């Protein structure tokens with residue numbers, strides 16, 4: 001054990017691991033990248049996190065930099081949950097529900113809590129935290145906060161930043177702060193503090209006041225944008241100020257979250273599902289546009305293409321038996337409503353049916369839960385296809401978490417097909433079409449030179465496509481390391497410089513997840529690209545049917 005590990009082991013309640021097995025396990029997340037950490041810490045409580053950060057800060061003051069990467073379940077697909085220094089793994093001990101107020105629906109949890117388990121507990125009280133990612137059965141709330149995650153219901157419920165009200169955060173020097181919206185008077189008190197917290201509030205407030213015009217350039221018109229830092233929602237016109245939206249989506253680069261307070265919503269398990277077949281991307285775009293104009297929007301609008309269904313039956317000829325007949329349509333669109341008022345629900349279903357009737361065919365409307373589950377199984381062939389791979393042909397999480405405005409959806413899907421054609425890879429898409437998010441996972445063998453070269457060509461072409469359609473590269477996902485080199489395609493230099501200033505205010509020694517959102521080049525990525533993209537971990541995380 002190194003001196004650093006010895007020191008930590010002596011001072012922390014949680015375990016410190018330096019074994020090659022532990023380091024190897026934590027050297028990958030769900031991305032195509034890999035970095036082996038120096039050691040792994042399993043904090044038992046906030047004090048352990050505080051002491052670890054304080055220790056790293058003191059070492060940095062003496063010129064020795066050992067970074068910290070916070071980690072939930074490691075399902076991040078951008079290399080955000082790996083790092084060279086100390087990995088803080090929250091799932092071992094810090095996973096409790098601390099408070100639940102059934103009247104207000106407010107919850108307080110530790111970051112390592114499994115999202116799916118929290119959701120189950122909330123359901124028993126008729127509540128839910130709507131933005132649960134589809135990886136939620138396997139991932140943590142802390143990771144979801146740091147990635148500003150969302151689910152298939154983004155279109156109606158938005159992302160996590162709409163629900164989180166307060167955070168406890170360990171800063172890079174080991175100080176602990178509590179965030180939440182402050183009135184102008186409360187902000188003034190913070191500005192007067194003589195500690196690191198006060199310094200952060202003063203510097204950030206000045207920066208926002210001085211650079212508000214640049215900050216406004218961040219406003220990309222998509223359903224959700226995780227690229228860079230969210231500077232727009234910190235200070236409001238009324239002078240109120242909140243660091244919470246800044247930490248959300250910051251991937252552990254500004255502070256380490258140790259407690260989360262959020263407001264759950266009323267849960268209505270009674271839903272109605274419509275499914276229809278479409279022949280063209282124009283039809284899809286029209287349907288989405290018109291559905292979004294309804295007085296009550298659907299809780300989700302999803303799509304799968306015929307290629308995906310064909311790929312699924314090529315793997316297992318029986319997988320779609322009794323669910324849908326061949327030949328498969330070009331696209332299947334799924335529209336779900338979870339409105340609790342019966343009259344309004346019926347009205348919206350009728351209107352949605354009319355919209356589908358204008359642009360699609362073979363419409364099915366299901367009120368029955370078990371019949372709905374069957375239809376959702378068709379949509380879930382995406383996980384089925386992703387998790388069935390052979391030695392040389394693997395579904396690789398590279399691109400496909402960007403978003404474009406709905407008006408550009410048809411061009412987006414057409415462009416994705418062209419991208420597949422160019423690289424002679426089998427095309428298959430699915431996704432949250434109501435939010436302009438289309439998923440794809442190219443099948444590659446990144447152990448082979450030819451396919452390794454394709455990786456960067458694919459990313460570059462995808463970036464160009466998303467940019468040309470006024471979209472964002474990081475919507476459902478985040479920048480991590482993978483998309484950091486491409487941020488300059490989406491934001492002007494002065495905005496990138498502003499992000500960098502924010503990072504320096506919070507983390508002057510660059511200790512918190514360095515390389516994420518900053519300072520990663522395409523050449524760095526080439527060195528970090530795994531040779532052995534195996535599904536061992538993906539199988540831990542993927543929902544399968």
Ligand SMILES: Cc1cc2nc3c(=O)[nH]c(=O)nc-3n(C[C@H](O)[C@H](O)[C@H](O)COP(=O)(O)OP(=O)(O)OC[C@H]3O[C@@H](n4cnc5c(N)ncnc54)[C@H](O)[C@@H]3O)c2cc1C
Nearest residue numbers: 072073074075076080133134140143144146149150252257
């Ligand atoms: C099959 C699959 C499906 C997915 N579907 C979705 C989806 O529908 N929607 C979506 O948004 N994402 C999705 N993702 C991406 C990912 O699963 C989510 O972002 C998830 O919320 C990450 O949680 P985690 O616990 O795995 O976090 P990790 O991967 O461990 O970490 C994610 C980031 O959070 C940081 N972090 C973790 N804990 C803390 C903390 N306590 N303090 C500060 N920073 C912290 C890490 O450093 C890292 O940068 C999917 C991934 C996979 C593999």
